[in-house]
Amino acid sequence: MLPGVRLHLGALAPPAGEATELAVAQALLRQAAETGGAAVRLRRPAGPSVVFGRRDTRLPGFPAAVRAARAHGFVPLVRATGGRAVAYDHAALVVDHVAADPEPQGGHDRRFREFGARLASVFRGLGVDARVGAVPGEYCPGAFSVNARGTAKLVGTSQRITKNAWLFSSLIILGGEERLRPVLAEVYAGLGQPFDPASAGSLAGEVPALDAGTVEQAILAGYQADGDLSLQPLGEEVTALARDLSGQYQAAGG
Numbered sequence: 001m002l003p004g005v006r007l008h009l010g011a012l013a014p015p016a017g018e019a020t021e022l023a024v025a026q027a028l029l030r031q032a033a034e035t036g037g038a039a040v041r042l043r044r045p046a047g048p049s050v051v052f053g054r055r056d057t058r059l060p061g062f063p064a065a066v067r068a069a070r071a072h073g074f075v076p077l078v079r080a081t082g083g084r085a086v087a088y089d090h091a092a093l094v095v096d097h098v099a100a101d102p103e104p105q106g107g108h109d110r111r112f113r114e115f116g117a118r119l120a121s122v123f124r125g126l127g128v129d130a131r132v133g134a135v136p137g138e139y140c141p142g143a144f145s146v147n148a149r150g151t152a153k154l155v156g157t158s159q160r161i162t163k164n165a166w167l168f169s170s171l172i173i174l175g176g177e178e179r180l181r182p183v184l185a186e187v188y189a190g191l192g193q194p195f196d197p198a199s200a201g202s203l204a205g206e207v208p209a210l211d212a213g214t215v216e217q218a219i220l221a222g223y224q225a226d227g228d229l230s231l232q233p234l235g236e237e238v239t240a241l242a243r244d245l246s247g248q249y250q251a252a253g254g
Helices: 018-035 062-071 104-125 177-191 212-224 236-249
Strands: 005-009 038-043 049-052 075-078 086-088 092-100 130-132 146-148 152-162 165-173 229-231
Touching: 005 212, 018 038, 018 049, 018 075, 018 092, 018 152, 018 165, 018 236, 038 212, 049 062, 049 177, 062 075, 062 177, 075 236, 086 165, 086 177, 092 212, 104 130, 104 146, 104 152, 104 165, 104 212, 212 229
Parallel strands: 005 038, 005 229, 049 075
Antiparallel strands: 038 092, 049 086, 092 165, 130 146, 146 152, 152 165
16 A cells, blocks of 8 residues: 555444445545545444445346345345345445556455455464355355355455456455344345355354454554555535436345
């Protein structure tokens, strides 16, 4: 990371739905592409959500998966970054990192490796046996998932690349995996995709004493080691654009 990265903490005020919160990352990505610089945003989710990947929406079982999400009280949404469906509620932490880059595609795999290794290192410092690699039967499968003991997924990571900028998003499950497993099982059954409920884990499931504040501070310390973080509000232009874009994240069907 380069010095002078803008840091944005917390949810929108006044509170907005999760679709708008997701759209903030897209707004920050556009800002980076147009004006340069980099930003990191840490936030807690606005509410229980199942966020599908674009590929999921093209599967014949997508409407059934949307209905399953709603039946469990989770709002179905569609994200701009890659990957498959994820589920989360308030017991999670989202880290969005955007940066201007004249050749964003060239660092695609490197970012997966480096950001995955960064988070695993942070979690090991908190007492978690954290590793990087795919977990058998995991939701949103990926070679660079951050897991515990090689068996429980803790973090899903995804990217979006546009001209002159990239977005790297990390979804960290802090706790409550027992609530996520049933909805994920039904969503993945609807999509016709494999999923093993036992593969869904959380940080508190590994180290019960961990709380959100401790995890947030540890992540920020990891970023701060690379350069200066400048705490700033999101700004009216970014928030207005996010509200305009929020409709793109609503899941149709079901």
